[in-house]
Amino acid sequence: RKEVEQDPGPFNVPEGATVAFNCTYSNSASQSFFWYRQDCRKEPKLLMSVYSSGNEDGRFTAQLNRASQYISLLIRDSKLSDSATYLCVVNTGNKLTFGGGTRVLVKP
Amino acid sequence: GAVVSQHPSWVICKSGTSVKIECRSLDFQATTMFWYRQFPKQSLMLMATSNEGSKATYEQGVEKDKFLINHASLTLSTLTVTSAHPEDSSFYICSARGRGVDYGYTFGSGTRLTVV
Numbered sequence: 001r002k003e004v005e006q007d008p009g010p011f012n013v014p015e016g017a018t019v020a021f022n023c024t025y026s027n028s029a030s031q032s033f034f035w036y037r038q039d040c041r042k043e044p045k046l047l048m049s050v051y052s053s054g055n056e057d058g059r060f061t062a063q064l065n066r067a068s069q070y071i072s073l074l075i076r077d078s079k080l081s082d083s084a085t086y087l088c089v090v091n092t093g094n095k096l097t098f099g100g101g102t103r104v105l106v107k108p
Numbered sequence: 109g110a111v112v113s114q115h116p117s118w119v120i121c122k123s124g125t126s127v128k129i130e131c132r133s134l135d136f137q138a139t140t141m142f143w144y145r146q147f148p149k150q151s152l153m154l155m156a157t158s159n160e161g162s163k164a165t166y167e168q169g170v171e172k173d174k175f176l177i178n179h180a181s182l183t184l185s186t187l188t189v190t191s192a193h194p195e196d197s198s199f200y201i202c203s204a205r206g207r208g209v210d211y212g213y214t215f216g217s218g219t220r221l222t223v224v
Contacts, residue, residue, distance in 0.1 A: 043201050043215040044152065087151065096142070096203070096213060100151040 001026055004090050004099035013078045013106045020074040021102045023088030032091040033064055035073050037084045038101065044087055047073075078106045110136045112204045114216025121192055121223055129187045129219045131202035138204035141185035142213070143177060146199040158185060192223040 036044040050062040088099035144152040158164035158179035176188040
């Protein structure tokens with residue numbers, strides 16, 4: 001079983017719609033969690049950290065469920081520029097483990 | 109904010125030659141440097157972790173004699189791919205972590221290596 005698993009997608013999303021996807025992790029000792037965004041042939045860029053109480057940053061909302069060991073990302077009012085691969089990243093003992101990424105395609 | 113400069117951004121080399129990739133932290137001291145590799149349509153896989161002034165710790169399955177990592181200073185780490193082969197063609201990315209709790213993980217812009 002992979003340490004961090006994601007649905008690879010792609011999620012085809014109409015512009016203006018809402019899309020949500022999850023990520024599961026296997027190590028219950030994992031300490032912190034992040035969502036990164038990666039555009040084609042570029043380095044990952046931090047989108048947001050994920051906190052236990054859930055957190056929101058503009059159109060993006062992240063949730064963490066430690067009991068079920070998953071995190072989620074919700075994007076509201078999708079923009080064309082949101083098209084990217086979203087990487088779930090788990091920090092365990094100062095080591096980052098990346099999920100395989102969920103590809104999101106926002107279409108007009 | 110923290111910036112990591114990675115060079116070169118892309119390189120094409122002949123099979124059997126060696127390639128050096130540099131990562132520099134421009135405005136902070138990188139106490140730990142992580143080196144990743146990403147094959148097409150796959151996620152980033154950690155190759156090794158290096159702390160300034162000490163030997164790198166390699167992940168299982170990564171040959172330390174093939175992928176030489178040097179982290180001699182707090183602002184520079186290098187990855188040398190020795191005797192490169194076509195199967196080493198990949199996207200290599202460094203990530204640096206600095207001192208203090210405010211410093212997260214800052215990624216370099218990546219190096220696309222093609223071995224022909």
